[in-house]
Every structure is written in structure tokens, then in C-alpha cells.
Amino acid sequence: MSNLLFDEPGPCARRRIRIATVAGTVAVLALLALAVRQFAANGQLDAARWQPYATWPMWRYLLSGLWSTALAAVVSAALAMAAGLALALGRLSRRRWVRLPAAAYVEAVRTIPALLLVYVVLFALPRYGLDLPLFWKLVVPLAVSNAAAFAEIFRAGILSVERGQGEAGLAVGLTQGQTMRMIVLPQAARRVLPSIVSQSVGLLKDTSLGFVVSYAELLYSGKVLATYNGLLIQTYIVVALIYLVVNASLSKLARVLEARRPGVRPPRRRFARV
Amino acid sequence: MSAVLDHLPEFWEGLLVTLQLTAASFAGAAAVGLVITAMRVSPVGVLRAIGTAYVETFQNLPLLVLLVLAVFGLPEIGIKAGLLTTAVVVIALYEAAYIAEALRSGVNAVSAGQGEAARALGLSFGQSLRHVVLPQALRTVIQPLGNVFIALTMNTSLAAAVGVVDLTAAANRVNLAEAQPIPIFVGAGLAYALIAACAGFVTGRLERRLGMVR
Numbered sequence: 001m002s003n004l005l006f007d008e009p010g011p012c013a014r015r016r017i018r019i020a021t022v023a024g025t026v027a028v029l030a031l032l033a034l035a036v037r038q039f040a041a042n043g044q045l046d047a048a049r050w051q052p053y054a055t056w057p058m059w060r061y062l063l064s065g066l067w068s069t070a071l072a073a074v075v076s077a078a079l080a081m082a083a084g085l086a087l088a089l090g091r092l093s094r095r096r097w098v099r100l101p102a103a104a105y106v107e108a109v110r111t112i113p114a115l116l117l118v119y120v121v122l123f124a125l126p127r128y129g130l131d132l133p134l135f136w137k138l139v140v141p142l143a144v145s146n147a148a149a150f151a152e153i154f155r156a157g158i159l160s161v162e163r164g165q166g167e168a169g170l171a172v173g174l175t176q177g178q179t180m181r182m183i184v185l186p187q188a189a190r191r192v193l194p195s196i197v198s199q200s201v202g203l204l205k206d207t208s209l210g211f212v213v214s215y216a217e218l219l220y221s222g223k224v225l226a227t228y229n230g231l232l233i234q235t236y237i238v239v240a241l242i243y244l245v246v247n248a249s250l251s252k253l254a255r256v257l258e259a260r261r262p263g264v265r266p267p268r269r270r271f272a273r274v
Numbered sequence: 275m276s277a278v279l280d281h282l283p284e285f286w287e288g289l290l291v292t293l294q295l296t297a298a299s300f301a302g303a304a305a306v307g308l309v310i311t312a313m314r315v316s317p318v319g320v321l322r323a324i325g326t327a328y329v330e331t332f333q334n335l336p337l338l339v340l341l342v343l344a345v346f347g348l349p350e351i352g353i354k355a356g357l358l359t360t361a362v363v364v365i366a367l368y369e370a371a372y373i374a375e376a377l378r379s380g381v382n383a384v385s386a387g388q389g390e391a392a393r394a395l396g397l398s399f400g401q402s403l404r405h406v407v408l409p410q411a412l413r414t415v416i417q418p419l420g421n422v423f424i425a426l427t428m429n430t431s432l433a434a435a436v437g438v439v440d441l442t443a444a445a446n447r448v449n450l451a452e453a454q455p456i457p458i459f460v461g462a463g464l465a466y467a468l469i470a471a472c473a474g475f476v477t478g479r480l481e482r483r484l485g486m487v488r
Binding site for chain 2: 005006007009013017020021024025028038039041042044108110111112113114115116119120123124125127201205206207208209211212219222223226232233236237239240243244247248251
């Protein structure tokens with residue numbers, strides 16, 4: 001915890017802290033009470049409207065949606081990481097005709113919304129005779145857009161390995177490729193692991209675009225369910241809670257990985273994780 | 275090409291909506307993010323916990339889920355607002371978590387001596403935050419904030435998925451009418467790239483003029 005802005009509180013400060021504690025608690029409780037009142041006033045709190053979410057078939061349906069989400073996330077993460085590694089190596093290449101296209105790809109994709117890519121795959125590619133199956137309509141745009149983010153993570157990781165490591169590899173007679181593969185990359189991979197995990201959380205969040213593609217992942221399953229049983233707000237709250245639990249666990253994992261290596265600062269990121 | 279030129283008004287309308295969404299939600303996100311940051315560095319345990327819970331919640335929920343929940347769910351409990359307003363509020367609340375996280379890393383980068391000096395002069399928590407710590411913190415996070423702004427611009431396109439007719443939705447509509455995907459989607463992509471390039475240019479200028487290297 002940072003104590004940049006305050007010291008050990010004296011009696012006066014302690015009183016103010018107590019007042020702020022009470023005020024903060026009251027504000028949160030008031031907000032909760034208001035929410036409950038709104039739910040109750042519109043009859044959304046009736047047991048009958050929440051009962052279905054205590055039954056197994058409902059959960060089986062939502063969990064199968066979660067499974068599809070996981071499948072899409074894992075496949076697009078694998079594709080994006082492979083492409084990202086290639087792009088990172090390309091951007092660090094000594095050959096200009098490799099370096100420039102890789103840099104152009106990363107910079108261009110960074111400024112195109114994922115939804116626009118989804119629309120391209122949904123509506124543009126079929127016109128040119130490329131009508132992908134539903135699963136790939138979601139996975140391909142996600143892989144394309146996340147490859148750029150992974151590329152920047154890998155590049156920062158490779159650059160964060162001390163120069164002496166690569167020089168030592170060359171000095172004992174390894175080729176450029178061998179040095180990269182056997183000496184630099186293993187160290188870089190270990191350093192970027194937390195960033196990789198949290199970027200994967202971002203990717204998992206992006207799979208909710210299945211809502212647009214009508215691929216039956218978690219959010220789209222929720223939509224189908226809500227149109228079927230008419231329990232709009234209940235369904236979407238349950239869906240949101242599932243996302244929250246899964247992603248918070250993954251974020252926690254990223255923090256644990258980060259804390260396990262004291263002393264090594266993770267490389268600075270250029271992409272906002274959003 | 276003519277597909278784009280014939281529908282310039284639609285693109286223009288969409289671009290305006292995208293710019294509105296971007297500007298309004300960035301302003302809202304900056305305000306909320308600042309408050310959350312102040313809560314997270316305050317000496318009050320409850321406020322710190324609220325700030326952390328806020329950031330954790332919004333960083334771990336997909337924006338599209340929040341948009342769907344707000345647009346289709348909230349009317350069920352009697353909260354009705356215009357589509358654009360709802361989208362702006364949701365995007366602002368969502369991005370506030372990222373801005374708060376960026377600002378907090380900036381506050382943590384300010385050396386402890388600065389805070390101690392401010393307190394030695396007798397400044398209160400709010401005063402030392404406002405006059406000493408935040409000005410220095412902001413200078414170290416210009417680049418991260420610029421990245422959040424670009425990501426926010428890209429994220430505004432998700433509003434198209436819940437029915438806001440922004441640039442992405444306009445491109446999609448024009449394409450459904452004209453069936454000439456390449457010029458239309460490339461045009462829309464270029465417009466987004468242009469916004470991002472402007473943001474990058476401005477943050478680059480700000481960084482050079484105000485930035486602090488640590």
C-alpha cells in the first residue's frame with residue numbers, strides 16, 4: 001500500500017477518517033438500497049423471476065455457452081500468439097522488407113475496431129466467396145486484432161532481455177536463429193507471462209462479440225435465453241457474474257505470476273488492455 | 275469508390291456520432307477515473323476498497339455485456355434513457371477503470387519525498403493531491419492515457435452492436451445497400467485510423483512538452 005499521501009494519523013485525522021468511512025459506507029448502502037427499490041418497484045425481485053436460475057437445465061445451457069466462449073478464446077489466443085511471435089520477430093529483424101510490413105500491420109490493426117473486423121468477415125468476405133463457419137467468423141477477427149497486441153508484448157519482452165545474453169550466445173558460436181530460440185526467447189517468455197495472461201483476459205472479453213456473429217458463446221446464449229423466457233435483466237446479470245468470476249480468477253493468476261518473480265520488472269506495455 | 279462517395283452524408287453522420295461518443299465518454303471517464311484514483315490512494319480503508327472493487331469489476335466485465343445489460347436490462351427496472359446517452363454513460367464508466375489504473379501507476383511513480391514535503395508544508399490530503407502529486411503524476415502517464423483514449427475510440431464501435439448508428443454501423447448499413455465491402459470498410463477503417471493518428475499526434479506533442487522521464 002502506498003503511503004505517499006498520508007502519515008500515521010493523529011487524533012484529528014483519525015476522526016476525519018472515521019467520518020469518511022461512515023460516509024462511504026452509507027453512500028454504498030444507499031446506492032444498493034436504491035437498486036433494490038428499483039428492482040422491487042418493477043416487480044423484478046419476485047422469486048418466480050429468479051427461480052429459474054436455481055435449476056440445473058438453465059445452468060447447463062449457460063455453462064455450455066461458457067464452454068464455447070472458452071473454446072473460441074483458446075483457439076484465437078493460440079493463433080494470435082503464434083502470429084504475434086512471428087510479427088515481433090519480424091519487427092526486430094535486420095531486413096527492412098521484413099521489418100516494415102510487420103510494423104505496418106501492428107500499427108494499422110491497433111487503430112481498427114474489432115467489431116469492424118467482425119463485420120468484414122461477416123458481410124465482406126462471403127461476397128468474395130469466403131463464407132467461413134460460424135466459429136471461425138468469430139475467431140478470425142479476434143486473432144487478427146489480438147495478434148498485434150501479442151506482437152507488442154513479445155517485442156517488449158525480447159527487448160527487455162539484456163543485450164549481453166544475445167551477444168554471449170553469438171560468442172559461443174550459435175547462429176542468430178539459435179541464439180534467439182535457445183537463449184533470448186526462453187527468458188523473454190518468462191518475463192512476459194503475466195502480460196500474456198492479462199491480454200488473454202482481454203481476448204476472452206472480446207469473445208462476447210459472438211453476440212454479433214450469433215455464435216453461441218456465453219453472451220449470445222444469454223440473449224437466446226432472455227428472448228425465450230423474457231427474464232432480460234436477470235439473465236444478463238447472471239451472464240455478467242459468470243464473466244466476472246472467470247476473468248477475475250484469470251486476472252488474479254496474472255498478479256500471482258507477476259509477484260512470483262521479484263526484482264524483474266515486467267516490460268512496459270504500449271497497448272492499453274481494454 | 276462511388277459507393278463511398280454516394281453515401282458521404284451517412285458516413286459523415288456516423289463519424290459525428292462516433293466523435294460524440296468518444297469525446298463525451300472520455301470526458302466522463304476522466305472525471306470518474308480521477309475520483310476513483312483519489313479514493314484508491316486515500317487513507318480511508320473503505321474508500322480504497324470501493325475504488326479497488328470498482329476497477330476490478332469493470333476491468334473484468336466485457337464492455338459488450340455491460341452495454342447489453344444497460345440497453346436491454348435497465349428499462350426493465352424503470353431506468354429509461356436515450357440510446358446514445360446510455361452508451362456514453364456505460365462506455366465512460368467502463369473506461370474510467372482503465373483511466374484510474376493508469377493514473378494510479380502515475381501516482382505511485384511520484385517519489386515519496388514529494389508527498390512528505392507537501393505534508394511538511396501543512397497541506398491536507400486533498401491539497402497535496404491537487405497541487406503536488408497529481409500534476410506530476412499526470413505528466414508521467416500522458417502516453418498511457420493516450421493509449422486508453424485510442425482504445426476507447428475503438429470501443430465506441432461496440433455501441434453499434436446495440437443499435438447506435440455510429441461509424442461502424444453506418445459502414446455496415448451502406449454496405450448492405452451497396453454491396454461493395456472493400457471501399458466501404460476500408461473507408462471506415464481509415465476514418466478510425468485518422469482519429470487514432472490525431473490522438474497519437476496530440477499525445478506525442480504533449481509528451482514532448484510536458485512529459486517527465488523517470
